[in-house]
Structures are given as structure tokens and as C-alpha cells.
């Protein structure tokens with residue numbers, strides 16, 4: 001591709017316990033992250049496979065630009081068939097593993113098979129000397145932070161890690177894959193869709209990547225690439241910097257728009273918005289320490305808050321809007337400090353905070369516990385590690401706990417819990433939840449425009465899905481908000497090829513097409529492109545009048561390709 005190391009890929013066979021490298025196919029040279037994962041899964045994974053069986057394929061794919069000096073570009077995608085939705089899944093995370101893999105010249109790790117003994121644990125080592133599967137029984141059952149402490153005793157301080165906690169080892173459908181951040185903390189998670197369970201099913205407790213002192217990857221058109229990155233950074237820093245104080249700063253706006261779900265989404269506003277507002281977290285920096293930081297090297301957005309406790313000790317990072325909503329307001333929990341505790345527990349156990357928050361809220365709504373019982377919620381999370389029946393049901397997500405409790409208000413799409421952004425005031429976002437191959441996932445295509453006319457929903461959703469797919473394939477973080485023109489320019493200067501914005505749009509469409517094809521093969525039909533009944537029948541806002549009432553033909557239109565228009569290429573990725 002560019003100068004420097006030749007591109008390679010790693011293939012891991014967890015049945016034979018071997019890891020090998022091979023050249024990265026030239027045909028995939030412009031594919032990374034989500035698009036690469038989709039292509040590999042389409043070509044190499046039977047969509048009908050058992051998500052927790054040997055036939056599932058776990059893909060760890062850094063974005064195309066990861067490991068370069070392009071700002072905020074080092075994200076890594078985790079892909080596979082989801083045990084939560086039964087369809088294809090991609091979840092991406094910051095931290096440093098994506099950059100470190102690319103610095104070593106590795107474009108992707110493809111993990112297949114399953115060890116004969118499910119009680120064994122293994123690690124995968126990747127460094128300049130090669131790749132190896134190693135025994136790791138001593139890490140069995142470790143929570144993510146203790147695991148990473150142990151791994152830093154074993155590996156150089158320059159290493160980064162991807163890991164699972166007890167939830168992944170128990171193969172729970174809400175399990176995440178953790179990535180270590182710039183400080184070596186397992187605080188960044190590829191959280192959605194239960195991909196931690198897929199990693200757990202393969203007996204893989206961690207991946208250790210050590211790029212040592214290797215430099216960033218060298219672009220083909222060096223001088224122009226560096227000049228463009230500098231100019232881009234300057235322009236970003238001169239702009240509004242929307243996420244300067246983290247995503248949690250959107251709480252008041254979301255509450256105003258009726259998209260700050262309260263008590264299992266029975267209301268769109270929370271009376272506790274003030275005590276869950278990210279402003280409170282920012283105020284705490286003054287007396288307790290903590291602050292804003294970049295979760296991965298080279299991020300200029302720095303949206304990640306580091307939260308300290310009353311004694312000034314590190315508690316968690318990052319406490320995001322989604323977490324404050326799902327584990328806070330949606331559970332009737334009013335204090336951001338309690339949500340910080342819950343967030344840390346989820347990171348420790350390796351759980352998606354959105355799915356877990358939704359599951360706890362359903363448990364509360366069904367009478368299992370009072371809304372607002374923060375200590376009870378913490379107790380349940382600890383039960384997950386103990387493997388109790390209730391803990392497992394919560395760890396398996398919204399649908400699982402709904403079934404166990406015989407409760408009907410289960411706000412999901414394709415089996416995945418809705419994120420904070422609510423499809424009733426934000427109907428075009430609801431169209432994304434219906435049609436995205438990922439199920440209910442705001443990072444698949446978020447449109448915050450409550451006044452949008454219905455005639456625009458389908459195109460707006462499709463364009464947003466394309467912009468985000470392009471971003472999630474590049475390695476850029478959605479909070480940088482790059483558009484297709486930006487991505488095309490970076491790709492051109494990095495590869496030395498003339499990559500056009502039209503090509504980027506085409507690759508994004510192909511990514512969605514690959515994912516929809518996988519889901520078709522898994523048995524999904526148009527009947528699955530819908531939201532749970534409770535979101536159609538029960539409203540939020542004034543007189544509970546905002547319901548998800550988008551007709552089926554508009555939803556279906558979002559999957560029929562619109563002729564690309566100028567606005568598509570300039571649309572910023574938004575998540």
C-alpha cells in the first residue's frame with residue numbers, strides 16, 4: 001500500500017491453536033474496519049452458523065488509516081455473527097490496538113475454530129517477532145482491569161491489549177471486547193452485539209499487540225499527507241469542537257428533545273436530567289482531578305472524560321451520554337456517581353452499557369426491583385460475575401430478561417436494545433434502527449432532526465448509514481465527523497492512488513450490501529425491519545403523542561439505493 005511494511009494479515013485457528021501470517025490481498029487494499037469485516041464475513045462465514053460455535057469468524061480489523069498520523073484515525077472494528085441479533089455485527093473502539101496492529105503491518109486478524117476444551121484460556125501475541133497462540137489459564141475469570149495489570153507484568157509497557165472479562169468468558173450476549181486506552185486501561189469497548197461472547201467461545205481471553213518503538217505508517221505522498229493532516233487539525237481546532245466536554249454534555253439537549261429515556265422508555269424526559277448532566281462531571285475535575293483526554297494516540301477531539309471518585313482516585317473512563325441514559329435515567333437512577341460505578345462494573349465484566357442498562361430497566365419495569373435502586377443494580381452486575389440465573393439473564397440482554405420475566409415492554413430492533421437516541425421524536429433515526437444490518441445502533445446512522453418531513457426519512461437514513469459506514473471503515477472516530485471527501489483525500493495521499501469520493505460512497509454501499517446479504521443468508525426478511533411494538537404503541541413527549549409511526553414503504557425505501565447527490569459526499573459522520 002504505502003511505503004514501509006508490506007501489508008499482511010493474521011489467521012488464527014483456535015481448534016489447532018495456531019497463528020499464521022500471509023500477504024494481505026491486493027483486492028482488499030482500500031478496505032478496512034467495518035467494510036473489511038463485512039467482506040470477510042460474507043466470503044468466509046456461513047450466515048447460518050452457531051454464533052458461539054467453531055464456524056463463526058471473529059474479525060479484528062483496524063481502519064485503513066489506523067497507524068498513520070492522520071488525526072483521530074486509529075479505531076479498530078470487531079466483527080462476527082452476533083449472538084444477540086443472529087445477524088452480522090460490527091462494533092468499533094478507540095484505544096491503541098488498531099494503531100499498533102497497523103504499525104506492525106497487520107491489516108486484520110481473522111479468528112476461526114474453537115478449542116476442544118472449553119475450560120482452557122488462550123492469549124494471542126502479536127509483535128515484531130511474529131504471532132503466537134499461548135496458554136493463558138492463569139487469566140481465567142479475571143476482570144478486565146486486573147487482567148490488564150497482569151498483562152503489563154508479562155508484556156512490555158509499549159503493548160496494547162484487547163480482552164474480554166467474565167461476561168465474555170461466560171459467552172453472554174451482552175459481552176464486549178475491551179481495548180486498552182492510551183494509559184493502558186481497558187476502558188474502550190467494542191460493546192454492541194455480544195462480540196465478547198464470540199471471542200469467549202473461542203477461548204481467547206486476550207490479544208497482546210506490541211509495536212515497540214515502530215513509527216507511524218508512512219504515506220505514499222508524504223509531504224502532502226502531513227500538510228493536509230496539519231491543515232485538517234487546524235480547521236477542526238478552530239471550529240465549534242462539539243465534543244470538547246464529552247458526549248455527556250448533550251444530556252440537556254436530549255432531554256429537551258424527549259430523547260433522554262426514563263424508566264424503560266415510558267417517558268422521553270427524566271426529572272433527573274440536571275444530576276445526570278455531563279456538566280456535573282466536568283465540575284468534579286476541579287476538586288477531584290480527572291479531566292478530558294484522548295482515548296487513543298493522536299486523537300484531537302479528546303472527548304473522553306476520566307472520572308475520579310471523591311478521594312481523587314481514578315474510577316472510570318469514559319462516562320458517556322449513552323451510559324448516563326441507559327444505566328441512569330432509563331433505570332430511574334438519578335446520580336451520575338452511581339452511573340460511574342455501574343460503568344466501571346460493566347467495563348470490568350466486559351459488558352455493553354447500553355444493552356445492560358436496558359436489561360436492568362426491563363427487570364425493574366417488570367417488578368423485579370424498584371426503579372432508582374442504584375445499589376440493587378450494582379448488586380445485579382456483581383451477580384453476573386457469579387453466574388447466577390438472574391445475572392446471566394441480565395448479561396444476555398434486553399430480550400433475554402424480558403422473556404425470563406414474561407414482560408412485554410422490551411424496546412429493541414433485531415433483538416438489540418435501543419440506544420439513548422429515541423426513534424419516536426427522531427423518526428429518521430428510527431428508520432436506521434429498522435433497516436441497519438446492525439439492529440438498533442445509533443452509530444449506524446444518527447439523524448438529530450425532529451422536524452424532518454416524512455418524505456425525507458428514507459434518504460436521510462440511507463445517507464447517514466453510508467457516511468457512518470465510510471467513517472467506520474477508515475479508522476476515523478465518528479466524533480471527528482469526517483465526510484466522504486475528507487476520507488477520499490486522505491486515502492489518496494496515503495496510498496498514492498487517486499481515490500475519489502464516489503469510490504468511497506461505492507465502498508460504503510458495498511459494505512451495507514455485504515451486511516444485508518449476510519443477514520438475508522441468516523434468515524432475516526423484511527418483516528424483521530421493524531421496531532418493537534412498545535415503540536409503535538406507546539408514545540413519549542406531550543400527551544405521549546410521539547410514537548414511531550413511519551409507514552413500512554418508507555422504511556423499505558431506505559434499503560433501495562438513492563442516486564448519490566452532492567450532499568452525500570459532504571455529510572459528516574455522526575454517532
Ligand code: SF4
Nearest residue numbers: 094295299301303477
Ligand atoms: S473522539 Fe473520543 S472516542 Fe473518539 S478517539 Fe477521540 S477520545 Fe476516543
